[in-house]
Amino acid sequence: MTDGTGWQEDWREHIWLPYAQMKHIAPPLPVVATNGTRIRLADGRELVDGIASWWTACHGYNHPHIRAAVTRQIEVMPHVMFGGLVHEPAVRLATRLAALLPGDLDRVFFSDSGSVSVEVAMKMAVQYWLNRGIRGRTKMLAFRGAYHGDTFATMAVCDPDEGMHKHFAGILHENIIADLPHDDENAATLDALVARHANEIAAIIVEPLVQGAGGMLFHEPEVLRRLRALADKYDLLLIFDEVFTGFGRTGTMFACEAAQVVPDIICFSKALTGGTMALAATVAREKVFEAFWSDDPARALMHGPTFMANALACAAANASLDLFESEPRLEQVARIEAALQAGLEACRGTPGVRDVRVRGAIGVVELEKIDDLAALKRRFVARGVFIRPFGKIVYLTPALTIDNIDLKRLTDAVVHVVRQIP
Numbered sequence: 001m002t003d004g005t006g007w008q009e010d011w012r013e014h015i016w017l018p019y020a021q022m023k024h025i026a027p028p029l030p031v032v033a034t035n036g037t038r039i040r041l042a043d044g045r046e047l048v049d050g051i052a053s054w055w056t057a058c059h060g061y062n063h064p065h066i067r068a069a070v071t072r073q074i075e076v077m078p079h080v081m082f083g084g085l086v087h088e089p090a091v092r093l094a095t096r097l098a099a100l101l102p103g104d105l106d107r108v109f110f111s112d113s114g115s116v117s118v119e120v121a122m123k124m125a126v127q128y129w130l131n132r133g134i135r136g137r138t139k140m141l142a143f144r145g146a147y148h149g150d151t152f153a154t155m156a157v158c159d160p161d162e163g164m165h166k167h168f169a170g171i172l173h174e175n176i177i178a179d180l181p182h183d184d185e186n187a188a189t190l191d192a193l194v195a196r197h198a199n200e201i202a203a204i205i206v207e208p209l210v211q212g213a214g215g216m217l218f219h220e221p222e223v224l225r226r227l228r229a230l231a232d233k234y235d236l237l238l239i240f241d242e243v244f245t246g247f248g249r250t251g252t253m254f255a256c257e258a259a260q261v262v263p264d265i266i267c268f269s270k271a272l273t274g275g276t277m278a279l280a281a282t283v284a285r286e287k288v289f290e291a292f293w294s295d296d297p298a299r300a301l302m303h304g305p306t307f308m309a310n311a312l313a314c315a316a317a318n319a320s321l322d323l324f325e326s327e328p329r330l331e332q333v334a335r336i337e338a339a340l341q342a343g344l345e346a347c348r349g350t351p352g353v354r355d356v357r358v359r360g361a362i363g364v365v366e367l368e369k370i371d372d373l374a375a376l377k378r379r380f381v382a383r384g385v386f387i388r389p390f391g392k393i394v395y396l397t398p399a400l401t402i403d404n405i406d407l408k409r410l411t412d413a414v415v416h417v418v419r420q421i422p
């Protein structure tokens, strides 16, 4: 069933799609509608979305409360230039984020993507030192295999040896890449590395609890406590990239809460609007913000995306926060975690499976290798699910509203497909 216009094929002529130019990747599926945890394809098939639109649609698609809020906002003011003008949806959202976040993380800079939220965080960190008359602190300390975005500066904090952007090694600004301090031994190694480079480092940047696109690697809250202690010892800023982990994915509203560690700057995007609109927020502590508070333009943070604090997106984000308050969203994560654990357990011991791990609403089956990614994706579709493995990782990150029936469809599909891998 198509609409007869042929648009399902026309995308090839005019649209650049990430990775679609790579021959081994299956072509994109034409989608016409989304609802709840389902995706409807142009040919009428319905798939259960196993990845919540790349970790964004935490309340499922087309939630009536978010739809109503966006509809109300579009009638009044969809977008207006921000800065010089300021509007209620943005002020309300910033106030609510500040109230939800731990410590004095209460100064919100709005932008429009995860990469830009991280880029801004790093700019803030470097400028923070410049404003103190220190010009040498321009590097970031980042972690092996990490992924923080696709802009030039965020690519430079993705691991040049193992990360997605390694082909740019030697071209990008050089940062310092280290191992996460999982135990006393690598904490001591990291301490020695920082001691050597302390006067070059502006900030430590890390994804708390789960290194998402960088391999879906889990680490313990203790790691974050060690990083906070290290940052305090050497007077570095600590940036948490919660673009993936923010808004319930790991079981608390923000992953940093599990460790009770307050970073100096924190980044959000993806699920901030419940996955409906492009919006991002970089939130800084008073101490960071204070460094910019001056009449001297050279001390200000020069960054002003045209669509910053888009009013529709802010309305969607406020509605998303309403849902975290009014519906038992975080309470559902334990149920999802248990279902993922029970369902994916059957993959353990399957030839070709290296590891199975679950944390919060994240289920990971790590394979030894994936030879035919396109075939794998097709097999998932044939089982009625939409799952997009990357690297050697098959992961489930469904909406936090997913019911047990759809969860079972997802985990059964993963078990079935993984067992078929030659």
Ligand code: PLP
Binding pocket: 113, 114, 115, 116, 118, 147, 148, 149, 150, 207, 212, 213, 241, 242, 243, 244, 269, 270
């Ligand atoms: N940071 C993390 C941890 C991410 O997972 C991503 C995207 O996957 C980004 C940054 C970049 O976000 P965006 O794709 O919105 O630019």
